[in-house]
Amino acid sequence: MDYFYYTYKHNHIDFSSHIYKISTYHYNWHGETEILILLKGRIEMSCNSEVFTMEPLDSIIISPQVGHATLALEQDTTALVIHVGKDFFQQFDPNFGMYQFVIRSDKSNRHNPFFTSLRHHAAMMMLIKSNGESPINQMWLEHHYLALASEVYDEIDAIKSIHGKPVDMTVATFDKMIAYIDKNYQQKIELEDIAQIGGYNVNYTSQFFKRQLGVSFLEYVLRLRLREATVRLANSTDSVAHIASDCGFADIKAFNVSFKKHFHTTPSEYRKQAKELGRKTKLHDWKEMISTQEQDIIRILESFVPYRDDLQYKVELDEANQKLQTVKKQLKSVVEEL
Helix, strand or coil, rough: EEEEEEEECCCCCEEEEEEECCCCEEECCCCCCCEEEEEECCCCECCEEEEEECCCCCCEEECCCCCCCEECCCCCCEEEEEEEECHHHHHCCCCCEEEEEEEEEECCCEEEEEEEHHHHHHHHHHHHHHCCCCCCCCHHHHHHHHHHHHHHHHHHHHEEEECCCCCCHHHHHHHHHHHHHHCCCCCCHHHHHHHHHHCCHHHHHHHHHHHHHHCHHHHHHHHHHHHHHHHHHHHCCCCCCHHHHHHCCCCHHHHHHHHHHHHHHHHHHHHHHHHCCCCEEEEEEEEEEEEECHHHHHHHHHHHCCCCCCCCHHHHHHHHHHHHHHHHHHHHHHHHHH
C-alpha cells in the first residue's frame, strides 16, 4: 500500500512532503522551511512563543530553526506538510539563512489569492506523486513546486527580518535539551536534569523553555507521553494500564485524568473511535502517514485543483480593460456628436 510520504531531489530542487494524522503533540526544530496546510480538524500551534488555533484550510509557513509544535484538538486531524530543502532558497538568496518569518492564514485571509494558490500547488504536487513516476509527471511536479516556491519567497520577501544567533542560549544547546527529553520522557525527568545539560540554572531554563515552545517543561513532557499513548491506543492491542506504564505515567489513574483533560474522552473510548474510523496509516518518526487510498483526503486535495493562477487573472483583467477603453471611446464619440 502506498502512503502520502515523498522525498524529491533533482538538480537544484530538494523537498520532502507528506500527509499525516496529527497526534497529541509534535515538536519540530529543523533546518528546512516548513509549509503546513491543515486539511481536516483543528490544531493548537505554538510558534515563536505565540499560541494560536488553526482551522481547516489554514496554512502556515515557518522559517528554518524556529521551534514550533502542534497539538490536535480533534481526533481525525490531518495536515499536508512540505519541507523545502535547507539550501534551496539560499541558492537564489545567499542571505536566506538569516531571515526569520512566520506567515499564516486565518479567517480573514485564508481564501485570498496567495493561500488559495498555495493550496492548489501543494495539492497538485501530492496528487502527481501519488500517480506514479514518469517523465511528464516529474516535469509537472517541478512546475508546481517552483510555482509554489516562488510565490512563497515573494511573500517572505515582504515581511522577512534579519536575525542573528540567540544571545541567551544557542540552538545547539536547546537541541541537546530537547533530544534528552525526547529520548527519556518515558522515565522520570526533572527540570534540574535539563538545566544541567545546558549549564543554566533551573529558573532561567524554565523561562527559556516556555519562551521557545509556548508551554512549560512539565506540559511538554506530558504531551510527549500522551502522543505516544494515542499512537499505541490506535495501533496496538496492549492494555490501557500497560500503555500508561510504558509511556511514563505514575499509574493508570494519572493517565486517565491527563488523557480526559486533553481529549475530553477516556483512553478506552479513544481507542474504540480510532478502530471505528479505520484510517489506514503507517508510522514514520512517530507520525501516522495517510494512505493514498483514503478517498476523503483525495477529495479534499482535488477540491484545491480548480484554481486559476494570477497570469490568467491578469489576461482577463487586460481584456476587461481593453473592452472598457473601447466603450469609453464609443461614449465619447456619441457625446461629441450630440
